[in-house]
Amino acid sequence: MSAYNIFIVEDNRWYGEILQYHISLNPDYKVTRFETGKELLDKLYLQPDLITLDFSLPDMLGDKLYLKIREVNSQIPVIVISAQENIAVAVSLLKMGVSDYLVKDESTKDLLWNSIIKIRETQSLKKEVEILREELGQKFSFEKTIIGQSDVLKKIFGMMEKASKTNINVSITGETGTGKEVVAKGIHYNSERKKKAFVPVNMAAIPRELIESELFGYEKGAFTGAVARKTGKFEEANGGTIFLDEIAELDLAVQSKILRVLQEREVVRVGGNEKIKLDIRVIVATHKNLAEEVKKGNFREDLYYRIIGLPIELPPLRQRGNDILILAKYFVDDFARQNKMGAITMLQEAKNKLLHYHFPGNVRELKAIIDLAAVMCDNNEIKADDITFNSTKKDNVFVMEGRTLREQTCEIIKIYLHKYNDDVIATAQALDIGKSTIYKMIQSGELN
Structure with a gap:
């Protein structure tokens, strides 16, 4: 954590040193002392976190100096310290926007200490709110989260908007790499649940023997190694959204238990008896055709109807036309910015090469291709030779068994x-x- 920078402006050197010593007892504070208003103004470019200001300085009064501080940076909190208890002056300064007004006496040091703590806490809360607003603002826009302008993508935006206005369950299908989790997050952060947790769970990534304890949690002593209670993913998502990715990979036994949780809207931790009520939204995703999995006997029909809700099918990148180039530009600009490479241009020959490729790995593959091209190109120009396709798919995407x-x-x-x-x-x-x-x-x- 960086030091909290405090500037003290006090023309009485002895009193200024007392304040500096007292405040510096907090090791997080870095305290710098000035004796005139001009000295302070000359150093305002250092952007202190807080200023304490003697009202009667030799070169200007505190109210005049405060206005000059605001001209440079209106966000810096200022505490005015005065030798006189003048109510009118105090009220005037507080109306102008100073954070606190203290009178010099034997309790000033303690009052100043407490005032700094309160101001710092307020600053911290404001910063958290600004960060949260920025994050939510980025997530709220479908167009910023999912890049593209194709008609098929606009239809997806329409479905996402409908989903975000209600608590209906959502099932997202599409090939690997088409952005199923991005869509799920977009729906959550546009819904009334946006201030609660979004909990993603990749079913295919959890070993079969651990899936129940991960989803439902467990009590201390439920099994060997359960040395403390563990909260499950469903409980973590309470009030928010749980995103069950690769739902089709679950075996039938676990499917049955998830069905019960969704029907009863409650969960019981492994090894426990307490029923924990749930208020959650469920979004599932899979690259498989769930209806076909039901016909094959691999997926429970009752669970299928419980989770299908609003179905959203994401198109593969090869069906999104010019979105390929829009995404490519976004990825190359982002890569260049992160690596401080300057602007990178993609020549038409490279664009044509991208448009004629089938992208079996979809958006995820395109990003990998563009990142490599940005590294390999010369003179910040991506040519066709810089575009390398390293698909792991052995069969051409267009070859479909059983067709003439x-x-x-x-x-x-x-x-x-x-x-x-x-x-x-x-x-x-x-x-x-x-x-x-x-x-x-x-x-x-x-x-x-």
Whole structure:
């Protein structure tokens, strides 16, 4: 923690030294003493956290000096210390905005000590509020949280807005890397629960034998190693939102217990008997088709209907058209700023290369590609050769088992038509096929 800087302005050197010694007893305080108003004004650029001010200085009165301080920085709290108990002056100064007015006597040191503590606590609270407002302000805007302008993304924003106005459960589906947790946070921080906890839980990342204790908590002595009570994720989220990511990875036994928690709106810690009432919003996510998992017997039908709520399906990046370039610019600007590299330009040849890639890893993969390109480029210009694709997927994203070549071709053309906003000519040029081929497939109904 940095030192709390206090400036003392006192023309009586002996009295000033007494105040300086007394305040300096707190090791967190760094105290600097001045004997004139001019000395103080010359050092205001150092931005002290607080100023104590003798009202009667040799070069100016305290009210005049206070106004000059405010001209430089109106946020610095000022405590005026006067040798005379003049009520009118005190009231006038307090109306002007000074934080406190003290009269010099035997209790001044203690009163000053307490006044500094109160002012510092107030400053700390204001700073916390400002940070919270900044964080919430950033989270409140869907457009700032989820980058893009495509029509399909605007539909997602509309769904998120509807979700944020109620407490309906939300189920988010989409490929890995499409931003499911970002959407969940956006809904939470736009809802009435925004001041309460958002608790994300990745079901696939928790070992099977620990899942119950993580979700529901446990009491001391519930099992070997349970040396103290542990609060579970559901309890942590009480009043707020719990985000159950990769919900489809849960085995049926745990699904049954989660269903009971959601039905009863209460949880019992492992090894305990106390029923803890819950007021939570549930948002789930998966890259799998939950309805298909139900048909296969891998997911409970009753739990499916309990959590499905408002379904939001996130599109893969390859279906978001020009959002690819909008995201790429955002990522390259962010990388350059964080690494103090100056502005980085992406040449058209690099943009074209990005637009013709299928991004099996979606937004997450695009960020990794752009970060590497920013490092590899010369003269702060990203060229096509700087764009490197390192997909871990062995199969091309367009190859789908069980489909004919004609069906595969139709699917590819559909994806590119969506990418280019149904511009047949641009699609034909991108795929290097005749536009008449596309028109014929549209007329035949193959591309509907």
